Amino acid sequence: MAVPAQKFELAAHLLAARPVPSGEAAWATAARAAAVERLTRMGAPHRRDEYFKFTDPAALVAPEAPAVSHVAPDEKAAFADSDQLRLVFVDGVFAPERSDAVALEGLEIQPLGEALRTDIHWAREVFGKLEERGQDPVHRPLAALNTAQATQGFAIRVTGVVRRPIAFVYERSADAVDAVVHHVVRLEEKADLTLIETGAAASRFSGVTEVDVADGAGFHHVRTQGRDHERLAFTAMFARLGEKSTFKSFTLTANGRLTRNEQIVEFAGAEGVAHVAGACLGDGDFHHDDTIFVTHGAPDCESRQVFKKVLRNGAVGVFQGKILVRSIAQRTDGYQISQGLLLDEDSQFLTKPELEIYADDVKCSHGSTCGAVDETALFYLTSRGIPRGEATDLLVLAFVDEAVQEIEDEGLAADVRERLAGWVARRRR
Amino acid sequence: MLKIENLHVRLEEEDKVILRGVDLEVQPGQVHAIMGPNGSGKSTLSYVLAGREGYEVTDGTATLDGEDLLGIEAEERAALGLFLAFQYPVEIPGVTNMTFLRTAVNSQRKARGEEEMNAADFLRLVREKARTLNIDQDMLKRPINVGFSGGEKKRNEILQMAVLEPRMCILDETDSGLDVDAMKLVAEGVNALRAQDRSFLVITHYQRLLDHITPDVVHIMADGRIVQSGGPELALEVEQNGYGDILKSVA
Numbered sequence: 001m002a003v004p005a006q007k008f009e010l011a012a013h014l015l016a017a018r019p020v021p022s023g024e025a026a027w028a029t030a031a032r033a034a035a036v037e038r039l040t041r042m043g044a045p046h047r048r049d050e051y052f053k054f055t056d057p058a059a060l061v062a063p064e065a066p067a068v069s070h071v072a073p074d075e076k077a078a079f080a081d082s083d084q085l086r087l088v089f090v091d092g093v094f095a096p097e098r099s100d101a102v103a104l105e106g107l108e109i110q111p112l113g114e115a116l117r118t119d120i121h122w123a124r125e126v127f128g129k130l131e132e133r134g135q136d137p138v139h140r141p142l143a144a145l146n147t148a149q150a151t152q153g154f155a156i157r158v159t160g161v162v163r164r165p166i167a168f169v170y171e172r173s174a175d176a177v178d179a180v181v182h183h184v185v186r187l188e189e190k191a192d193l194t195l196i197e198t199g200a201a202a203s204r205f206s207g208v209t210e211v212d213v214a215d216g217a218g219f220h221h222v223r224t225q226g227r228d229h230e231r232l233a234f235t236a237m238f239a240r241l242g243e244k245s246t247f248k249s250f251t252l253t254a255n256g257r258l259t260r261n262e263q264i265v266e267f268a269g270a271e272g273v274a275h276v277a278g279a280c281l282g283d284g285d286f287h288h289d290d291t292i293f294v295t296h297g298a299p300d301c302e303s304r305q306v307f308k309k310v311l312r313n314g315a316v317g318v319f320q321g322k323i324l325v326r327s328i329a330q331r332t333d334g335y336q337i338s339q340g341l342l343l344d345e346d347s348q349f350l351t352k353p354e355l356e357i358y359a360d361d362v363k364c365s366h367g368s369t370c371g372a373v374d375e376t377a378l379f380y381l382t383s384r385g386i387p388r389g390e391a392t393d394l395l396v397l398a399f400v401d402e403a404v405q406e407i408e409d410e411g412l413a414a415d416v417r418e419r420l421a422g423w424v425a426r427r428r429r
Numbered sequence: 430m431l432k433i434e435n436l437h438v439r440l441e442e443e444d445k446v447i448l449r450g451v452d453l454e455v456q457p458g459q460v461h462a463i464m465g466p467n468g469s470g471k472s473t474l475s476y477v478l479a480g481r482e483g484y485e486v487t488d489g490t491a492t493l494d495g496e497d498l499l500g501i502e503a504e505e506r507a508a509l510g511l512f513l514a515f516q517y518p519v520e521i522p523g524v525t526n527m528t529f530l531r532t533a534v535n536s537q538r539k540a541r542g543e544e545e546m547n548a549a550d551f552l553r554l555v556r557e558k559a560r561t562l563n564i565d566q567d568m569l570k571r572p573i574n575v576g577f578s579g580g581e582k583k584r585n586e587i588l589q590m591a592v593l594e595p596r597m598c599i600l601d602e603t604d605s606g607l608d609v610d611a612m613k614l615v616a617e618g619v620n621a622l623r624a625q626d627r628s629f630l631v632i633t634h635y636q637r638l639l640d641h642i643t644p645d646v647v648h649i650m651a652d653g654r655i656v657q658s659g660g661p662e663l664a665l666e667v668e669q670n671g672y673g674d675i676l677k678s679v680a
Contacts (some may be wrong), residue, residue, distance in 0.1 A: 250586075369474070375482065380519040383479050384508035384589060385537035394532065398523025398572075 007043025010061060011141065011173035014044055018062070018180070021116070028116035031128035035147035038132065042139040047420055051130045051202075053139055054318040054350045055289040059258055060142060065204035066229040067176040069368040071255070076170075078224045079415050081148045084167040088393045090154055091172060092179020092202050106160035107193070112182055115155035123155045125363050126184045130210040130238035134264035136291060138322075143236040143262070146208040150182030158217070160359075165220075170199035172228065172338025177202050183209040187217035187245075191347050194409065195219070200256070205233040216240035221249040222412045223420060229255050229285070236262040240253045243269030243298070250407045252416050253280040253288055260289045267294075267301040267329070277306040279416070281423050282315030282347070289318035296329035296359075305336040308403040310396050311347035322354040323366070336366040341373065341399045343392075393424045430628040431455040431597050436489035438477050438653075440468075447473040449653035450489065453630075455597070455646075456482035458630040462639055464664060465650035466672045471632045472516060474650075475601040479513035480506050493597055508535075512595035516602040523574040526530055526585065529573050530555060537593065546636040549643075558591040562618050570664035585617035598622070599630045604638040614640030636668035651676055 005174070019031050045057040059066070088098040094111055102109055122354050128147045134140060156166065170179070179202030187193060191214070201207065213219050225233060233256060239247050253259050265274045280288045294303045309317035320336040340349025353366040374397050381391035397420055404420070407413040431454070438448040448468045452563065454463050464679050465471050477484050478491055480503030489659055491498045494510050501509075504582040546554070560567060562584050574582050583603055600619070604612050622661070631642060639647070641663065647663040648655045651672070655677040657663065667675065 103436040309615050321556070336507065376564075377521050379479075379503060379520050380515065380521065381533075383481075383507055383513055384529070384533035384593065385504050385540065386529075387504045387536060388502065390536065391504075394524050394528070398521060401523040403431050 003046055003048050004043065007046050008040070008045035011255045012024060012188070012210065013063070014061060014145055015039065020148055021113070021151050025119045025121070026115045027121070027124040028127065029051035030063070031124070032148050033130065035128050035144045037185060038135060039141050039144040039148060042135070042141050042144070045141050049139070051291060054355065055260055055287060056321070057142070060204070060260070064201070065176050065178045065342055066232065068203035068228050068230070068232060069175070071229065075228070075419070078419060079167065079196050079222070079412060080180045081415070082165065082411055084165045084196060085255045086167050086169055088171060089152065089179070089181065089201065090178045091174050092170070092181050092205065094152060095376070098205065104164060104166065105343065106158060106161060106162040106226040108124040108157040108159070108189070110155055110321070112155055112184065113151050114151035115184070116239060121404055122186055123126040123159050123184045126186055126210050126212045128211060130240055131208060131236070133240065133266065134238045134293070140236060140262060142234045143208050143238070145409040146180055146182055146206045146236070149210065150180045153182040153184070155184045156186070156193070158185070158187045160192045161190070161192040165194035165196050167196040167198065167413065170197065170205070170226070171202035172200055172202060174288045174401060175203060178204045178206070179423065180206045184398065185209065185219070187211070187213045187219055189214045191215040192218040193220070195221045196412070198226070198402060200228040200231045201233065205231065207235040208235070208407065209237045211237065211239040211247070211249055213239060213241045213245040216244045217242065217331070219248070222407055222409070222416070223349055224252040224416070225256060225259060227255050230257045232256070232258045234260045236264065239263070239265045239274070241265065241267050241269065241272040241274060244270065244271045247274040248408060249276050249277040250403070250416070252419060253278065254419065255286065256288070257285055258287045260291065263293070265294045265299045265303070265397045267296050268305070270300045272297045272298065272301040274301070275304040275406050277403045278308070279420065280309045280317060281401040281420065282311045282317060283427060284313040284315060286315035287318070288316070290321070292321040292325050294334070296323070296325040296332045296334065299328060299330045299332070302333040303335070304406070306406050307337070307338040308341070308400045309339070309349055310341045310343065310400060311349060312343035312392045314346040316347070317349045319368070320354070321352070321358065325357040325359050325362050325364065327358040332359060332362045332363070332364065334364040339399070340370040341387050343373065364392070389428055393428065396424055430457045430489070431493055433491045433539045434489055436477070436491060437487045439487055441483050442483050442495065447653055448477070451653070453648065453650070453654055453655060455628045455630060457628055459645045460623070460631060460642060460646060461632060461646045461649045462631045462644040462664060463650050463668055464633060469650045470653040472601055473527060473652055474494065475599045475632060478599060479511065502521065504536065505540065507593070507595070508537045510596035512547045512590050512593060512598045514590060514600045514603050516605060518574050518582040518586055520575045522575050524573050526571060526573055527555070527571045530589065533589070533593060553620060555592055560589055561621065562588050562591070563614060564588055576601055580614070581604035583607060583611065583615050587615055591618065591622060596627050597630070598627065599632070602634065603631070603658065604633055608617050612638060613641060636664040639664045649675055
């Protein structure tokens with residue numbers, strides 16, 4: 001069968017596999033229908049698609065979710081020390097009995113399913129809307145599929161500065177199950193929220209988050225994606241940034257057979273700031289893909305992308321990062337760095353930095369490197385008595401630290417560093 | 430203390446012989462200086478002793494108090510009490526000086542079967558040593574050598590030496606890139622460490638460092654060998670006449 005026909009047939013299968021929810025408000029029904037239409041038109045992802053060249057989506061769209069063994073935690077839960085509103089999902093289904101009461105000062109929060117049944121709702125401007133904006137010029141069919149089918153997740157409207165973070169804690173119970181989760185977040189003017197996400201969610205996870213950041217508002221996002229070795233995950237975060245707003249996101253990925261993290265950020269107002277960062281540690285059967293698209297659609301905005309991947313035993317890291325500067329976006333300050341540290345000759349780092357610039361007064365820089373541990377630095381450390389293994393660990397942690405430094409909250413950053421050190425130490429046993 | 434006999438070394442990757450039979454013995458408490466023209470093998474000697482990869486020892490031995498150095502790893506040599514102050518100290522972003530020093534001290538103690546130093550004692554030790562070398566707290570918290578001036582980097586080497594308390598210190602062109610004041614400070618740091626049971630091998634191009642760190646023995650190295658040895662007056666002779674006369678006289 002020719003590739004296009006395969007794509008459309010698979011899209012139909014994917015849509016048939018899980019019913020589009022019914023009984024929702026008219027606007028939600030329309031948003032679902034539009035998502036179905038989008039996916040039907042673009043087809044399922046395929047290895048031949050430009051943005052799936054380095055990451056075969058086959059496992060993400062296979063009929064069955066794989067069985068994945070559970071890694072028994074031998075370290076404390078991530079970020080558990082900070083005071084937070086904990087909302088627990090088990091296999092992608094909200095578990096109220098294990099969660100805090102769904103209420104927090106400075107915001108309105110309700111389960112997605114409830115929000116989509118409400119006739120008049122702020123979420124109508126966000127749900128499926130930011131995902132749709134993010135489909136141009138690069139198709140994101142898995143995100144459209146998620147919008148069409150997700151019943152789990154939260155709708156959050158932030159009206160003030162919220163000091164207590166919201167934490168989505170994704171736990172697993174079943175060996176083989178799909179989790180489809182969709183969050184919608186709207187930050188009103190000058191509102192501020194920190195969102196924490198932890199855990200592997202399911203043996204196969206599809207997670208989409210749409211974040212609408214109004215003028216002067218700030219959104220901070222820190223996540224870790226669990227320790228289960230064989231799990232599959234597709235995530236996409238779509239953000240629209242108003243004037244003088246801030247968006248900061250950091251992801252730690254250690255383990256997971258296949259991870260595709262997409263982040264699609266659009267500056268819709270002047271003087272916005274967006275920092276997207278990630279650290280990934282891969283060992284063995286590990287394929288990790290960061291696909292980032294930052295659109296400067298307004299002048300005087302600053303964007304940073306900082307991605308670090310440590311790979312060993314045949315692990316594969318992929319980075320596809322784009323900065324698109326529209327002609328209106330004068331005085332854009334764009335920066336992008338992606339670096340792979342290969343701990344042996346079997347591992348691979350595939351990187352594709354892209355800049356597309358239509359404005360003439362722009363500062364944009366990008367860099368990408370790939371290499372082994374620096375022998376000169378190793379000699380320096382060992383010559384002071386530090387054994388080679390330990391010296392390598394120090395250099396690995398130093399390497400990823402540039403990404404960790406993007407986390408504003410020192411407490412959260414310390415927690416991430418501790419987990420990184422744990423990963424490194426476990427590999428040395 | 431340090432005994433080198435008939436040491437022959439070639440580069441692993443290029444088939445190039447660098448050291449052609451070096452003989453040298455440093456007694457406890459002594460300071461030896463090695464001078465010599467560019468390319469004579471001075472830095473190679475320091476790297477080979479410290480255990481840098483890329484060199485092949487084709488003949489000869491090097492021992493520290495009778496223990497073979499050449500067959501063991503760099504970290505083991507350090508734990509035995511060998512220290513190399515680098516000509517070009519390496520910048521390592523992301524690892525702070527403090528973490529580095531603490532890891533180094535405790536690694537060495539562990540290797541020697543000693544108890545690790547607790548955080549409070551360690552902090553006290555480093556602060557005290559840092560103060561005498563004019564190294565402020567900020568420098569200790571910064572990543573290793575990143576953004577340090579030439580003088581700061583060399584002082585940082587001496588700080589490491591002071592904290593690790595090695596018995597055999599090799600200083601590879603520690604004076605290069607330093608102004609007179611910075612050199613004095615570094616020399617004072619070294620002199621403060623001079624002791625009955627600690628020896629120094631000072632590699633330098635110029636006699637001026639030896640004005641501040643007075644050597645017991647001066648060696649002239651040329652073409653991979655030590656061609657002449659003498660007292661401090663040998664360094665003065667080099668300063669006045671260059672290497673030409675000495676090399677001619679031994680040729």
